[in-house]
Amino acid sequence: xxxxxxxxEMCIRDRLLLCLAWLSFRLVRVLLTGRxxxxxxxxxNTIDDELHEHGVFRRIGHIVPAMVIYLCSSVLxxxxxxxxxxxxxxxxxxxxxxxxASSALLNTIEDIYNASELAKRAPVxxxxxxxxxxxxxxxxxxxxxxxxxKSPLLLLSGLGAVTAILLLLFKDTIxxxxxxxxxxxxxxxxxxxxxxxxxxxxxxxSDAADE
Numbered sequence: 219x220x221x222x223x224x225x226x227e228m229c230i231r232d233r234l235l236l237c238l239a240w241l242s243f244r245l246v247r248v249l250l251t252g253r254x255x256x257x258x259x260x261x262x263n264t265i266d267d268e269l270h271e272h273g274v275f276r277r278i279g280h281i282v283p284a285m286v287i288y289l290c291s292s293v294l295x296x297x298x299x300x301x302x303x304x305x306x307x308x309x310x311x312x313x314x315x316x317x318x319a320s321s322a323l324l325n326t327i328e329d330i331y332n333a334s335e336l337a338k339r340a341p342v343x344x345x346x347x348x349x350x351x352x353x354x355x356x357x358x359x360x361x362x363x364x365x366x367x368k369s370p371l372l373l374l375s376g377l378g379a380v381t382a383i384l385l386l387l388f389k390d391t392i393x394x395x396x397x398x399x400x401x402x403x404x405x406x407x408x409x410x411x412x413x414x415x416x417x418x419x420x421x422x423x424s425d426a427a428d429e
Contacts, residue, residue, distance in 0.1 A: 231294040239283040246279040272322040280315040284308045344399040
């Protein structure tokens with residue numbers, strides 16, 4: 219009988235944890251789709267409209283239920299195996315949600331910048347792509363270290379040989395990517411400039427290239 223009572227109590231605790239996570243998710247959705255949306259539409263600032271359009275707030279809201287599971291599992295979950303699994307799943311979910319929110323934020327910054335006059339002088343797309351790549355790499359290292367219970371610094375120290383192989387395999391792609399960033403940073407090509415390629419018998423402006 220005592221074993222049955224303990225099992226039922228653990229089942230109740232697990233269901234309570236899931237209910238708390240679901241309620242927190244619904245609460246965040248109501249706040250984001252209700253009050254926050256009305257505040258954004260009523261405000262004169264356009265930045266919050268761009269953030270809302272790209273789903274930055276909605277993606278940030280996914281972090282809340284994972285955080286509830288991560289914080290409350292130590293109190294409600296008694297099974298050590300289930301507790302460890304929930305902790306790892308919650309951390310991974312928070313990292314994925316953070317990557318999605320960061321990507322949406324970078325897209326917002328890119329759109330706001332492209333709508334300004336500065337975009338005609340120096341495009342920012344290459345820098346945005348570098349930022350997204352950096353966020354994904356950092357999140358990937360943290361996820362792998364979380365699954366293996368290892369420090370991210372140890373993973374970085376073991377990536378030397380793998381990095382060398384990747385550099386050899388994707389040398390041309392990396393060189394082209396870096397060249398694009400250098401062209402954008404040094405403003406070597408602006409809108410309206412003529413670009414001549416005698417080898418291919420081509421002559422066109424950057425306006426035509428954009429179209």
